[in-house]
Amino acid sequence: MDPADPANPLAPRAPTHNAVDFDALWTLGAALMADGPVVTAEEVDEVAEDHGVPRAHAWMALSYAPNVQVERTADIAVAVCCARCQLWGAGDLVADLLALRDARTAAGRLSFDLVPRGCLNRCSDAPVATGVLDDGVVGFVNATAAQVTELLDAVEAEAADA
Numbered sequence: 001m002d003p004a005d006p007a008n009p010l011a012p013r014a015p016t017h018n019a020v021d022f023d024a025l026w027t028l029g030a031a032l033m034a035d036g037p038v039v040t041a042e043e044v045d046e047v048a049e050d051h052g053v054p055r056a057h058a059w060m061a062l063s064y065a066p067n068v069q070v071e072r073t074a075d076i077a078v079a080v081c082c083a084r085c086q087l088w089g090a091g092d093l094v095a096d097l098l099a100l101r102d103a104r105t106a107a108g109r110l111s112f113d114l115v116p117r118g119c120l121n122r123c124s125d126a127p128v129a130t131g132v133l134d135d136g137v138v139g140f141v142n143a144t145a146a147q148v149t150e151l152l153d154a155v156e157a158e159a160a161d162a
């Protein structure tokens with residue numbers, strides 16, 4: 001069914017963004033697999049640099065490289081759907097979250113690992129992300145970096161009060 005068709009129960013909104021060229025993502029995914037099975041965040045960034053593409057593209061390609069994991073460095077993970085949610089801004093969200101992660105890490109604030117994924121099953125509310133904490137999972141629909149910031153600030157404040 002046409003994704004712009006209002007009768008489409010999975011995405012009853014017209015797309016707002018274009019998807020990244022699939023062949024390009026596949027090529028990036030293959031490069032990541034060659035570096036895998038575990039890669040550092042810096043190695044993901046290097047793949048983007050080597051291919052002359054925006055940093056977010058190499059991160060998005062991780063969702064097409066199931067044999068590759070990014071080395072975990074934080075207690076909190078934020079998974080982002082990089083499947084059809086691309087049509088509603090998942091690529092911009094990945095770029096925003098990378099910038100947020102870097103800024104918080106540089107400032108010594110509570111940060112997170114970014115984990116690109118396939119469909120997270122809330123397609124009609126794209127873009128979709130989840131925050132995975134030790135004690136639960138938080139879902140973000142129409143997800144933004146501001147929502148993730150709010151979660152991190154709340155966890156940080158709770159830890160300070162404990």
Ligand code: FES
Pocket residue numbers: 081082083084085118119120121122123126128
């Ligand atoms: S395609 Fe993104 S949640 Fe399903």
